[in-house]
Amino acid sequence: MTASGHLGEPVLEIRDLCVDYGVGKKAVRAITDATLTLHRGEVLGLAGESGSGKSTLAYALTRLLRAPGVITGGQVLFHSRPQGSDTTRTVDLLAAGVEELRVVRWSELSVVFQSAMHALNPVARIDAQLTDMLKVHRRKMTAEQRKERAIELLRMVGITSDRLLSYPHELSGGMRQRVMIAMALALEPQVVLMDEPTTALDVVTQREILEELMQLRQRLGFAVIFITHDLSLLIELADSIAIMYAGRIVERGGAQELFHSPRHPYTLGLINSFPALHGEKVRMEGIPGSPPALTSLPGGCAFHPRCTFALDRCSEEIPVLQRPVADSDGTERTAACWLQTDGQTVPQQLALPASAKLPAPRGEAAGAELPEPDGSIK
Amino acid sequence: MTTPTTETTPRVVHGPKRPGTPALEARNLTKHFPVHQFRGRQVVHAVEDISLALPEGTVTAVVGESGSGKSTLARLLTQLITPTSGELLLDGKPVGTSARERRAYTSQVHLVLQDPFSSLNGVHSVRYHLERPLKLHRKPGRGELDALAKSLLERVALSPAENYIDKFPHELSGGQRQRVAIARGLAVQPRVLLADEPVSMLDVSIRLGVLNLLDDLRERERLAILYVTHDIASARYLADTVVVMYAGQVVESGPATQITDSPAHPYTQLLLSAAPDPSRTEPVELRGRGAPPSLVDPPSGCRFHPRCPFAMAVCKETAPPALPAGGDQVAACWLLSPDHAPTTAADATPSATDE
Numbered sequence: 001m002t003a004s005g006h007l008g009e010p011v012l013e014i015r016d017l018c019v020d021y022g023v024g025k026k027a028v029r030a031i032t033d034a035t036l037t038l039h040r041g042e043v044l045g046l047a048g049e050s051g052s053g054k055s056t057l058a059y060a061l062t063r064l065l066r067a068p069g070v071i072t073g074g075q076v077l078f079h080s081r082p083q084g085s086d087t088t089r090t091v092d093l094l095a096a097g098v099e100e101l102r103v104v105r106w107s108e109l110s111v112v113f114q115s116a117m118h119a120l121n122p123v124a125r126i127d128a129q130l131t132d133m134l135k136v137h138r139r140k141m142t143a144e145q146r147k148e149r150a151i152e153l154l155r156m157v158g159i160t161s162d163r164l165l166s167y168p169h170e171l172s173g174g175m176r177q178r179v180m181i182a183m184a185l186a187l188e189p190q191v192v193l194m195d196e197p198t199t200a201l202d203v204v205t206q207r208e209i210l211e212e213l214m215q216l217r218q219r220l221g222f223a224v225i226f227i228t229h230d231l232s233l234l235i236e237l238a239d240s241i242a243i244m245y246a247g248r249i250v251e252r253g254g255a256q257e258l259f260h261s262p263r264h265p266y267t268l269g270l271i272n273s274f275p276a277l278h279g280e281k282v283r284m285e286g287i288p289g290s291p292p293a294l295t296s297l298p299g300g301c302a303f304h305p306r307c308t309f310a311l312d313r314c315s316e317e318i319p320v321l322q323r324p325v326a327d328s329d330g331t332e333r334t335a336a337c338w339l340q341t342d343g344q345t346v347p348q349q350l351a352l353p354a355s356a357k358l359p360a361p362r363g364e365a366a367g368a369e370l371p372e373p374d375g376s377i378k
Numbered sequence: 379m380t381t382p383t384t385e386t387t388p389r390v391v392h393g394p395k396r397p398g399t400p401a402l403e404a405r406n407l408t409k410h411f412p413v414h415q416f417r418g419r420q421v422v423h424a425v426e427d428i429s430l431a432l433p434e435g436t437v438t439a440v441v442g443e444s445g446s447g448k449s450t451l452a453r454l455l456t457q458l459i460t461p462t463s464g465e466l467l468l469d470g471k472p473v474g475t476s477a478r479e480r481r482a483y484t485s486q487v488h489l490v491l492q493d494p495f496s497s498l499n500g501v502h503s504v505r506y507h508l509e510r511p512l513k514l515h516r517k518p519g520r521g522e523l524d525a526l527a528k529s530l531l532e533r534v535a536l537s538p539a540e541n542y543i544d545k546f547p548h549e550l551s552g553g554q555r556q557r558v559a560i561a562r563g564l565a566v567q568p569r570v571l572l573a574d575e576p577v578s579m580l581d582v583s584i585r586l587g588v589l590n591l592l593d594d595l596r597e598r599e600r601l602a603i604l605y606v607t608h609d610i611a612s613a614r615y616l617a618d619t620v621v622v623m624y625a626g627q628v629v630e631s632g633p634a635t636q637i638t639d640s641p642a643h644p645y646t647q648l649l650l651s652a653a654p655d656p657s658r659t660e661p662v663e664l665r666g667r668g669a670p671p672s673l674v675d676p677p678s679g680c681r682f683h684p685r686c687p688f689a690m691a692v693c694k695e696t697a698p699p700a701l702p703a704g705g706d707q708v709a710a711c712w713l714l715s716p717d718h719a720p721t722t723a724a725d726a727t728p729s730a731t732d733e
Binding site: 049174206230259270281285 | 443444535536551554581582583584585586587590593608609610611612614615634635638639648649650651652653654655656657658662664666667669
């Protein structure tokens with residue numbers, strides 16, 4: 001499995017995280033039982049539509065969630081191992097006190113927010129914003145050292161030092177996003193959370209920034225949780241991907257596996273929602289209907305009203321994440337779909353052999369020898 | 379709006395080639411925005427001499443980065459802003475500027491805006507947004523209004539319409555808001571629909587639904603559609619013709635699949651190399667770097683030459699004309715000119731990309 005192979009031990013474990021908006025009878029469940037593991041140096045992609053809870057997840061696990069958001073359950077275990085140290089200290093971020101959080105936040109776990117236009121302070125110069133966290137977290141640094149570090153950070157993301165005294169409005173969107181990334185990396189965190197970091201940017205700028213980011217990751221070794229709605233980008237970028245729908249993780253697997261052999265009908269629909277750049281022009285249908293409102297979730301599997309393969313069972317019982325029947329033992333792939341349970345006839349599109357047609361680009365492919373899917377119709 | 383149509387160089391009209399008079403035609407549209415700086419008056423060369431024909435029943439996609447002038451072009455076509463020079467022809471007739479003519483024009487040519495967070499008025503309900511253009515342009519009977527407004531919502535997949543019609547914009551998601559904006563655009567029964575990034579704010583799974591809706595409208599109501607986007611894959615999917623803009627100029631245009639399969643202009647190649655493509659097997663090799671130039675003082679010659687891996691001496695001096703690149707494809711690039719084409723194959727390979 002991609003996640004285990006060459007990658008390190010877990011650095012962040014999210015277990016059964018639940019988040020509500022509001023309390024009491026009017027509470028809306030935004031995230032239900034999210035379980036994810038991020039390994040050291042891994043890029044974990046989190047894809048889903050607006051309202052699927054992917055940003056809420058990011059805010060919840062950093063404890064930045066504001067009222068009416070309430071974390072109602074679960075654990076977020078952060079296995080912190082500061083650079084140069086051999087000992088790993090485990091913190092439950094959800095149980096941590098203010099002081100503990102202060103230590104972890106930004107210096108060990110930082111965030112690049114969605115809109116750089118709004119995330120930077122418009123009335124403060126770049127240098128002030130870049131040195132701010134150094135002042136707090138690196139008390140021993142002198143002003144001179146802080147400035148040096150700020151210049152170094154800017155250079156790292158490809159901005160010349162003469163921009164140090166600029167205000168955010170004097171920078172282009174791409175540069176602002178680069179400043180955000182520089183800020184996030186300032187204290188050499190172990191985990192960087194990126195919430196749609198390149199969504200507002202042009203494709204060329206996006207590609208440049210992502211290239212830089214991946215080079216920095218190689219060099220500095222941080223792990224990334226990359227949140228986006230752009231699955232086509234994520235497949236190129238991430239090691240493994242979790243797909244969210246209506247507050248639940250519906251499928252998890254290696255990026256290439258997920259693309260070539262999706263197991264959940266929603267993943268399949270998402271992949272088929274991106275027009276191709278090559279080949280025959282064919283009419284594509286995307287996914288019928290629209291995402292449900294969290295206030296009126298359908299019973300059973302939240303996706304069943306839009307699912308072309310829905311069974312009777314789908315409207316009654318909520319499927320749990322489990323190993324799909326088409327995959328062999330020992331894989332970390334999971335999908336929350338009743339079609340993928342024993343004894344079901346899995347539609348052919350959802351039972352494609354994992355990684356059969358690729359030369360296993362990242363890590364060992366799961367289950368090179370697959371049992372035949374339990375028949376394939378449609 | 380005068381017509382300084384100089385006949386010295388043959389005018390290249392971009393857009394789908396169809397017999398007959400196009401529903402909307404733009405001739406030599408130019409827009410310079412004045413800016414005041416320390417050194418006196420200067421202008422932003424936002425759109426430079428673009429001729430575009432939108433025949434009915436076709437989709438033309440305008441692709442480019444932000445700042446390339448594609449939204450300005452769409453706004454010029456709606457008459458929301460007045461061109462510095464050039465003219466518009468609706469069904470072959472020049473468009474007048476009197477209040478009555480402008481109003482008639484707005485019911486024929488309608489714009490769907492990019493940002494649904496600002497294009498809907500927060501103090502009014504969805505019903506108001508839809509009924510207002512219906513009242514102004516279609517003058518329906520008392521009983522019809524409600525049904526018409528609801529059918530508009532159903533057409534943009536906001537169903538059941540009762541759940542949405544009395545909502546306010548802040549109660550809707552970004553995607554739903556944009557669909558209300560599209561429904562509002564359809565309310566006047568336009569002949570030309572100008573869609574400025576209509577799906578960039580929508581959820582991925584429903585984007586195709588909206589693109590297919592635009593395609594159905596083209597088919598069923600013979601609309602001429604201008605689809606402004608930065609997403610070249612969706613342009614390829616929806617459009618008959620793709621027009622690629624860079625720094626206020628059209629650098630390449632032609633049939634959609636031809637443009638993406640065999641891009642002739644280095645900028646189109648750069649765009650394609652940067653676009654996300656899950657089926658890509660090799661690592662991305664960006665063909666050119668850097669950012670678009672300032673349009674206050676655009677580069678001399680070809681505006682792309684500072685970023686172009688193939689730039690030659692001539693590119694700095696003279697702007698290339700639109701040259702044929704096979705079929706209906708044209709590209710403004712000296713590489714296509716036999717007089718200037720590189721003599722050796724080595725010249726055609728990109729020089730080391732400078733960072």
